[in-house]
Amino acid sequence: MLKELREIVQRVTASSDLNEAMSELVRKTREAMQVDCCSIYLRQDLEQAYLLAATDGLAAEAVGHAKIPLGEGIVGLIGEKEELINLADAQHHPKFKYLPEAHEDAFKSFLGAPIIHQRKALGVLVVQQKQVRLFEEGEESFLVTLASQLATVIAHAEAKGNLKSPNWHGMLRGLAGSPGVAIGRAWVWRPKVELDQIAERKADDPAVQHARFDKVLVQVEDELDSMALRFKESQASESVAVFEVYQYILKDPVFIGLIREEIERGWRAGSAVKRVCEKQIAQFSTMSDPYLRERAADIRDLGQRLLTRLIHEDEGPVPLAEPVILVADEISATLIAEIPRGKLKGIVSAKGSINSHAAILARAMGIPAVMGIDHSFELLEERTLIVDGYSGELLVEPVASVLREYRRLIAEEAQMDELFATVRNERSVTLDGVTVSLLLNAGLSADTDIAMNDAADGVGLFRTEIPFMMRDRFPSEHEQATNYRRVLTSYVGKPVCMRTLDVGGDKQLPYFPIVEENPFLGWRGIRLTLDHPEIFLVQLKAMLRASQGLDNLSIMLPMVGNLDEVRVARRLLDRAWREVSAETATQQEVIRYPSLGVMIEVPSLLYQLPELAPLVDFWSVGTNDLTQYLLAVDRNNGRVADIYDAMHPAVLRALQQIIDAARRYAKPVSICGELAGDPVGVLVLLAMGYRRFSMNNSNIMRIKYIVRQSRTDELQKVFQEALSHQHTGALKGVFGRYLEERGLGGLLRAGR
Numbered sequence: 069m070l071k072e073l074r075e076i077v078q079r080v081t082a083s084s085d086l087n088e089a090m091s092e093l094v095r096k097t098r099e100a101m102q103v104d105c106c107s108i109y110l111r112q113d114l115e116q117a118y119l120l121a122a123t124d125g126l127a128a129e130a131v132g133h134a135k136i137p138l139g140e141g142i143v144g145l146i147g148e149k150e151e152l153i154n155l156a157d158a159q160h161h162p163k164f165k166y167l168p169e170a171h172e173d174a175f176k177s178f179l180g181a182p183i184i185h186q187r188k189a190l191g192v193l194v195v196q197q198k199q200v201r202l203f204e205e206g207e208e209s210f211l212v213t214l215a216s217q218l219a220t221v222i223a224h225a226e227a228k229g230n231l232k233s234p235n236w237h238g239m240l241r242g243l244a245g246s247p248g249v250a251i252g253r254a255w256v257w258r259p260k261v262e263l264d265q266i267a268e269r270k271a272d273d274p275a276v277q278h279a280r281f282d283k284v285l286v287q288v289e290d291e292l293d294s295m296a297l298r299f300k301e302s303q304a305s306e307s308v309a310v311f312e313v314y315q316y317i318l319k320d321p322v323f324i325g326l327i328r329e330e331i332e333r334g335w336r337a338g339s340a341v342k343r344v345c346e347k348q349i350a351q352f353s354t355m356s357d358p359y360l361r362e363r364a365a366d367i368r369d370l371g372q373r374l375l376t377r378l379i380h381e382d383e384g385p386v387p388l389a390e391p392v393i394l395v396a397d398e399i400s401a402t403l404i405a406e407i408p409r410g411k412l413k414g415i416v417s418a419k420g421s422i423n424s425h426a427a428i429l430a431r432a433m434g435i436p437a438v439m440g441i442d443h444s445f446e447l448l449e450e451r452t453l454i455v456d457g458y459s460g461e462l463l464v465e466p467v468a469s470v471l472r473e474y475r476r477l478i479a480e481e482a483q484m485d486e487l488f489a490t491v492r493n494e495r496s497v498t499l500d501g502v503t504v505s506l507l508l509n510a511g512l513s514a515d516t517d518i519a520m521n522d523a524a525d526g527v528g529l530f531r532t533e534i535p536f537m538m539r540d541r542f543p544s545e546h547e548q549a550t551n552y553r554r555v556l557t558s559y560v561g562k563p564v565c566m567r568t569l570d571v572g573g574d575k576q577l578p579y580f581p582i583v584e585e586n587p588f589l590g591w592r593g594i595r596l597t598l599d600h601p602e603i604f605l606v607q608l609k610a611m612l613r614a615s616q617g618l619d620n621l622s623i624m625l626p627m628v629g630n631l632d633e634v635r636v637a638r639r640l641l642d643r644a645w646r647e648v649s650a651e652t653a654t655q656q657e658v659i660r661y662p663s664l665g666v667m668i669e670v671p672s673l674l675y676q677l678p679e680l681a682p683l684v685d686f687w688s689v690g691t692n693d694l695t696q697y698l699l700a701v702d703r704n705n706g707r708v709a710d711i712y713d714a715m716h717p718a719v720l721r722a723l724q725q726i727i728d729a730a731r732r733y734a735k736p737v738s739i740c741g742e743l744a745g746d747p748v749g750v751l752v753l754l755a756m757g758y759r760r761f762s763m764n765n766s767n768i769m770r771i772k773y774i775v776r777q778s779r780t781d782e783l784q785k786v787f788q789e790a791l792s793h794q795h796t797g798a799l800k801g802v803f804g805r806y807l808e809e810r811g812l813g814g815l816l817r818a819g820r
């Protein structure tokens with residue numbers, strides 16, 4: 069049966085039309101199971117009934133007409149109980165409901181499985197037979213397997229099909245890419261020339277083709293330069309790094325050489341570009357690592373840009389009369405840059421994740437974005453959308469009351485931001501006089517415009533991965549030192565904590581691919597760098613050199629799970645320090661030995677804190693990974709996003725244990741995971757005793773405001789009260805009320 073099952077599943081999932089897929093499924097299933105009838109009933113919420121949607125065995129004319137009200141008949145019972153029903157003679161079942169138009173008189177035995185997607189019953193899949201008999205176990209599992217596959221197909225098609233009605237309004241769910249809410253008209257972008265639109269053609273004039281290619285190469289380089297410049301002027305410098313990837317590809321002698329080779333072989337310039345890009349895209353797309361897959365998007369974008377130039381020589385800027393919500397299958401950094409400033413309200417992308425350049429840029433620009441909305445976008449053109457970048461929801465043609473509510477929210481947010489800005493230059497101290505350090509998480513995205521963060525007390529986490537990821541090789545010691553020096557000089561007199569390379573997991577280097585079954589439990593962070601001391605030493609030396617005369621550097625190790633890792637890392641740091649100190653001995657300014665700390669993010673460390681304490685100078689809790697590893701929930705997997713909870717009782721208990729140990733061993737401790745920037749999270753952490761928080765730029769001011777409105781003695785009481793309630797939601801509830809009582813209820817949304 070496995071062969072048949074596979075064949076049916078393949079055919080059904082490959083079909084682009086739901087009705088066709090369902091007809092195919094009932095026909096093939098009837099054949100494979102050797103039954104007399106197979107039917108699909110779909111739940112119709114509006115009509116409160118199950119509608120016969122496809123059948124092979126019942127009267128064909130009943131399809132689309134025959135209905136069973138919810139809760140009635142055996143079909144209704146299966147939907148209600150959400151479990152399989154196997155009956156030797158269905159007509160004797162008390163729930164049996166006769167459907168005259170379906171002509172099912174002859175059928176006796178009945179096997180039905182619910183079609184469930186994400187806990188919601190979408191319909192029922194039924195097989196029937198004239199003979200009175202109970203279906204076998206194998207048949208039951210066959211049907212259940214089919215029903216589960218069918219559920220995905222139906223869920224997908226339903227959402228797409230809904231959009232087909234011009235009057236449809238409702239909600240599509242994606243991933244929250246960049247926080248905030250935007251309301252506006254959809255502007256669906258399609259690349260002007262797509263790679264697969266180009267028919268490959270030969271030419272007999274390679275010299276002319278080379279000249280054409282040279283010309284567009286310069287044009288596209290100029291175009292990218294001016295976009296980068298626009299970003300440099302208006303955005304944080306890291307946005308520009310995104311363009312460096314494009315610039316790099318265009319200047320890459322291998323990439324350009326391959327195109328020239330194709331031209332030499334007699335291909336037209338456009339065909340040569342297409343051939344090379346498609347090969348590279350195919351290579352990148354098959355890589356399991358999300359970061360590398362994103363590189364396929366960069367190549368596609370560049371290729372299409374070159375082709376567009378080759379085909380229509382004078383492409384102008386995007387003409388837009390009013391600000392829009394940009395909707396596209398795949399949104400690239402260049403596309404965002406192409407939209408004139410002030411004309412971009414929100415972003416909706418079918419592809420991409422939090423790793424994609426579009427999401428990074430959107431966050432940098434403060435533009436709400438929803439990613440991973442997989443739908444046919446032509447149907448969204450010109451329609452009013454609400455992009456909810458907090459929840460990842462996209463509302464299409466919202467009704468007036470919903471619009472009003474979201475407008476109110478936008479106004480409220482603007483008001484709140486104004487309010488928070490008033491504390492920019494104030495101290496972060498609670499009403500009962502407790503000083504709290506608010507530090508910046510930097511390095512991952514463009515929100516890390518280091519020089520401008522005078523509201524922060526320093527940098528609590530500088531992630532060093534991005535400059536490694538944006539290159540085609542490991543950056544040299546000099547390149548790294550220049551970069552680190554820029555950060556350290558922006559914070560003279562304030563502490564800067566630099567984390568050593570934390571690649572692996574979902575962050576991979578394009579030139580150092582790691583293929584693993586289970587990358588988050590694999591060769592990640594310190595595990596990788598200790599196996600490559602040559603890489604680790606270069607990074608440590610670059611950090612040390614960069615700190616000369618500034619004395620504000622501390623170094624932090626990621627993903628530490630056992631004490632030997634710390635000991636070996638310490639030895640390497642000693643060596644790096646001795647070597648750079650010797651080299652700079654003749655210079656006036658000495659290089660200070662930095663403090664060394666670890667991220668507490670691997671649960672094994674929780675049980676080794678007393679032994680860890682004498683080995684390091686400080687701890688910083690990475691709640692993002694600590695939550696992921698304690699709860700065994702992948703932090704990047706949308707399917708389990710509901711159970712990823714940094715305020716799970718187990719995580720809170722771990723956090724309490726860490727702060728208690730920090731006090732006992734007099735270890736400075738901070739929180740640098742996302743929980744520190746969460747309005748409720750920070751209150752809970754304050755109540756526990758934490759006083760040092762590191763967060764994204766966008767959160768600093770609001771958290772400072774919250775700190776200045778709170779009293780730690782009150783928070784401790786609230787915390788004790790919540791703990792006595794013994795259920796997970798209690799904590800969020802009581803601290804939520806604490807915020808509401810201070811007029812900060814609006815923040816709860818952002819903290820969802």
Ligand code: PEP
Pocket residue numbers: 529531570669689690691692693694740741742
């Ligand atoms: C964390 O795990 O909480 C953390 C701050 O590090 P990252 O998000 O870079 O893994």
Ligand code: MG
Pocket residue numbers: 626669690692693
């Ligand atoms: Mg981490």
